[in-house]
Amino acid sequence: MSTTDWSLPETDVFDQIRAALDDDADAVLATVIDVEGSAYRRPGAKMILRPDGSGAGSITAGCLEDEVRALAAEVLADGDPRVETWDLTGEDDVWGLGVGCNGVITVLLEPLGDSYRPVVEARTDxxxxxxxxxxxxxxxxxxxxxxxxxxxxxxxxxxxxxxxxxxxxxxxxxxxxxxxxxxxxxxxxxxxxxxxxxxxxxxxxxPPELVVFGSGPDVAPVVELAKLVDFRVTVASFRGGKAGAERFPRADEVVSSSPADVSDLREWDGDTYAVVMTHNFLDDRIALEELLETPVPYVGLMGPHDRFEEMREDMADDGRTLTEDERERIYTPIGLSLGGDSPYQIGYSIVAELLAVANDRTPKHLSRRxxxxxxxxxxxxxxxxxxxxxxxxxxx
Amino acid sequence: MSTTDWSLPETDVFDQIRAALDDDADAVLATVIDVEGSAYRRPGAKMILRPDGSGAGSITAGCLEDEVRALAAEVLADGDPRVETWDLTGEDDVWGLGVGCNGVITVLLEPLGDSYRPVVEARTDxxxxxxxxxxxxxxxxxxxxxxxxxxxxxxxxxxxxxxxxxxxxxxxxxxxxxxxxxxxxxxxxxxxxxxxxxxxxxxxxxPPELVVFGSGPDVAPVVELAKLVDFRVTVASFRGGKAGAERFPRADEVVSSSPADVSDLREWDGDTYAVVMTHNFLDDRIALEELLETPVPYVGLMGPHDRFEEMREDMADDGRTLTEDERERIYTPIGLSLGGDSPYQIGYSIVAELLAVANDRTPKHLSRRxxxxxxxxxxxxxxxxxxxxxxxxxxx
Structure with missing residues (x-):
């Protein structure tokens, strides 16, 4: 029975690699370096494998993990890196009863050592x-x-x-x-x-950064789901009212802020995504205006279309008109149209939209494109x- | 500090209601019965509230939960159901610094009793x-x-x-x-x-039913995510090879089957969705053909488009041509185009597609429709x- 934690978010895999380096622990790093044809994971997918057979991460849909684990023991024993290629396109495999994963997959196995430290330190920092x-x-x-x-x-x-x-x-x-x-x-x-x-x-x-403005219970499902698909998540609540890291244990960071300080809250860049869900009209409006002063490509605003129209009118009354570019960065009503109204279903639609925008995808059925x-x-x-x-x- | 488990999937809320009924425990059931304007939850959203202040479920985005908890204590004390309406559209609330949730929300609070038992038993059964x-x-x-x-x-x-x-x-x-x-x-x-x-x-x-065919490690993220958005999930693995309930602890059921027995595996209906991800070409093909004999509206097939085209040719060689209706029930490549290739990201795209199909939605940005x-x-x-x-x- 494998004890590999196969489906960990990439951030957690890097955390485990870093921990092994810090502990000077014996381990093998396996990295997909080439793929021909279709395969589940792409080049760069990686696993860490430990002497006790445990590990983290994935390089295929489970087709090669056992073989890689066996090879890892050899790599640990002789201390030399090696490159292995598996051709899974043979007729016996594809058409018959074999492992049944497609493609030709090449994997680098190496004793985990200081030569990978700059990479893992950069990623985790x-x-x-x-x-x-x-x-x-x-x-x-x-x-x-x-x-x-x-x-x-x-x-x-x-x-x-x-x-x-x-x-x-x-x-x-x-x-x-x-x-x-x-x-x-x-x-x-x-x-x-x-x-x-x-x-x-x-x-x-x-990983891309997500900052969620709000402190209501509807924030937690968004945090949990965004972490699973590998965003680094900060929860920012206003006036400290209901904040507190213990309410959002899955967040990387929980900060207290005020609407007018949003643009100074952190360094904002093109790989940072903002979700505004304070449920307070004025707070939402100020946060929105502040966020538009930053280079964030996505400002998701919780609430119906009418509410945003009222907000727009208020802003216009104050002489603040949205440019077309600003309007395109605002996603409201927030989320993809997936249906459902439970807290997790609403959070799911929000994080699905974040993924699509972060990956520059138009969210349609893969089977229909x-x-x-x-x-x-x-x-x-x-x-x-x-x-x-x-x-x-x-x-x- | 609230101990309400606010974001539970609806199935878990019903499970807790049923448990309270079975234990003859004191509790209050709060149900949204009417909404005017925009609100986070729709009519039918419900919470169970216990004498110790704990509870499960949600009726708003956290705007009224404290007030409802206070009222629940009164309902428990005097034993009478009551209907309460909150108007959250007042200017002070919407424009100012108040609770900030929109809409007029009417909630029925009642001592949980046998009159709700037929409902909760039907749902959980x-x-x-x-x-x-x-x-x-x-x-x-x-x-x-x-x-x-x-x-x-x-x-x-x-x-x-x-x-x-x-x-x-x-x-x-x-x-x-x-x-x-x-x-x-x-x-x-x-x-x-x-x-x-x-x-x-x-x-x-x-809840809608999801049956996942496969036993690889990529099955687990699909199960976990589908459970969060309230599918009832069965994992069906072939030849019992790597099956076992302990590998999929979040599944409602783990069964062993064989490809040719798929159509007899259970009662299939229009509210059951199938995902085929055995990574074995022949198993996938047989499972697919079997599933098309059932009324399932969705058969998601893991793998690239080319693989399905080869499968189609194989089927045609055997005299089995897909009708247009059958072709429309097959979703391959599986999932929505959200980008990302980690196990959770792939699982996320699959479950996003399941939600959209189950709710009859076209998966586009809500802000763009x-x-x-x-x-x-x-x-x-x-x-x-x-x-x-x-x-x-x-x-x-």
């Missing part, structure tokens, strides 16, 4: 980072496997990198820059003087790339 | 039921308040009903029939020989009604 990892070296320099360089958005710092990797960094920069922005990952081949080197380029971004499920990444080490390409957008 | 409750009697016969009759889809059984209610039942039948079908609720006024009687008509339906958030119910005791009217459908 809330900063983006890029990392380039040698996953194949035709020059025969096996010692290069697993060696790394890091990318900060402008440059590679390659202090720890092996020679084979150092030679390739300049060529890798355009692709790395794109993946750094998108938070996606891809393995690319690059020619060096010593031959072809395969490098796994991984853009690692912190054209194109692949996952975003396609088409990276060429020698060219500018379009890692943000969203199959969805092209069908709109 | 998985059967629909209608109930008519006197909530106002202009004839002055106060004793009638809270008296009930039950509706089984064909007739009222009014054994326990007071005279004022018995006189009205024939007139109430068309409205009750509509609400019984839709699972919605409304208060209607009906004229009797003794004067006008106000009757709360409540259609109570069991016309019409009210909630379905409108327009009930007239003397006319056929359209309780299923979906504001969404009219904008398609």
């Amino acid at each position: 809330g900063a983006p980072i890029g990392v380039a990892t040698v996953v194949g070296d035709e020059s025969g320099a096996d010692r290069a496997l697993g060696s790394r360089a890091y990318y900060d958005g402008n440059d590679f710092s390659a202090g720890a990198a092996d020679g084979a990797l150092s030679d390739a960094l300049a060529e890798l920069e355009p692709a790395m820059a794109t993946l750094y922005e998108s938070g996606k990952a891809e393995t690319v081949a690059v020619e060096t003087d010593g031959g072809t080197v395969e490098v796994f380029l991984e853009g690692v971004r912190p 054209a194109g692949p499920i996952h975003d396609r990444v088409d990276v060429d080490a020698n060219a500018d790339t379009d890692a943000n390409a969203d199959a969805d957008a092209s069908t709109e | 998985g059967a629909p039921i209608g109930v008519a409750t006197v909530v106002g009697d202009e004839s002055g016969a106060d004793r009638a308040l809270g008296s009930r009759a039950y509706y089984d889809g064909n007739d009222f059984s009014a054994g326990a009903a007071d005279g004022a209610l018995s006189d009205a039942l024939a007139e109430l039948e068309p409205a009750m029939a509509t609400l019984y079908e839709s699972g919605k609720a409304e208060t209607v006024a009906v004229e009797t020989d003794g004067g006008t009687v106000e009757v709360f008509l409540e259609g109570v339906r069991p 016309a019409g009210p958030i909630h379905d409108r119910v327009d009930v007239d005791a003397n006319a056929d009604t359209d309780a299923n009217a979906d504001a969404d459908a009219s904008t398609e």
Whole structure:
């Protein structure tokens, strides 16, 4: 019986990796570095596996976890990283009674060590980072496997990198820059003087931030659901009335604020999403106006359409007219139209909308649209790339 | 500090009501019976409140829960049901710093007793039921308040009903029939020989059923999320391989089956939804074909579009062509396009689709469509009604 905590939010997986590093504990890090055809997880999906067989995270829909666990024991024993490829497209598997997962999946297994520390520290501290990892070296320099360089958005710092990797960094920069922005990952081949080197380029971004304004009981389901799909969640309540971290145990942070101080509450950026649900008309209006002064791409406002129209009229009476750009950032009534009126159903519709906006998706049935499920990444080490390409957008 | 478990799924609230009845415990049942304007919960939303101040369920977004708790103590003390109306549309509240919830909300508070037992037993046993409750009697016969009759889809059984209610039942039948079908609720006024009687008509339906075929780790997030939004969930795994209730502790039921036995596995009806995610091509295909023999409105199939096309070709080779109606019941790739590829994100997109289909909604942004958030119910005791009217459908 596996004791892998398979379906943890990515943030929790990173927390466990960091804990293992901090404790100097023996562990293996398994990372999907390449996928051909359809697979459940994309490149960059990762697991941590411990000597006792326990672990966290997922690399497939359960098709390979047992095999990876067995290999992890070998990696722990001999201390060397290795790259393994599973071809799950064979007829016996796909058409018959075999494991039945599709695609060709390549996984890097490595003893968890300090070379991954900059990545996990950046992710858990809330900063983006890029990392380039040698996953194949035709020059025969096996010692290069697993060696790394890091990318900060402008440059590679390659202090720890092996020679084979150092030679390739300049060529890798355009692709790395794109993946750094998108938070996606891809393995690319690059020619060096010593031959072809395969490098796994991984853009690692912190989770999107959600700030919920409100302190009513309807806040809790939104927090719980948003955490499950990997937002970092702050609850901000006004006047401290009913606030208190104990009421929102799943929130990363609970702060007390006032409507007029919203724009100064924190650093607001394009990856921060705001939900306004104080149920107080004036508080909501002031918070809304404050949020529009920030670069947040999404301000969800709880309440019916009529209420927002009254708010708009009030604002207009005070000489504050919304621009078209501002109007497009306001989502009210909040949420996707999924039906249902229970607290969890309402929270579900709100978080579904947050996911769609954060991922730049138009929320339709996947079965009723054209194109692949996952975003396609088409990276060429020698060219500018379009890692943000969203199959969805092209069908709109 | 409130100890109300405010955001419980409706099924859990009914479970707690049933437990209180079974234990013959003192408790108050509070039910929203009328809403004017916009409110967080609709008629039929309910709470159970106990003498120690604890409770479960919600009737507003936290605006009235404290007041309702205070009133519940009075109801427990004097033993009489009462109807209270809160007008939250006053200027002080809406524009100022008051409670800030909108609308006029009317709530029935009653000592929990055997008159509600048929309702809660039907709901928890998985059967629909209608109930008519006197909530106002202009004839002055106060004793009638809270008296009930039950509706089984064909007739009222009014054994326990007071005279004022018995006189009205024939007139109430068309409205009750509509609400019984839709699972919605409304208060209607009906004229009797003794004067006008106000009757709360409540259609109570069991939660929709979800059957998930599969036993991989990706099943668990689907089960967990579907439970939160109030599906009754069965996990069906084939060949018993990795089955076992302990792997899916949140499922209501875990059964072992085989693909060819799917249609005989249970009674399938139009309120049962199926998700096929065995990751085995042949198992998926057989399960799919079996499910199409049942009246289920939704068969979600995990996997990419190409995989389904191969499956279709295989079926065609065997002389099995899908009709257009069958094709429309198959949702593959499964889920709404919300982005994200973590296990919870994938599960989230699947359950979002289940909600939308079960509630007959087109999954778009509420802010980008016309019409009210909630379905409108327009009930007239003397006319056929359209309780299923979906504001969404009219904008398609």
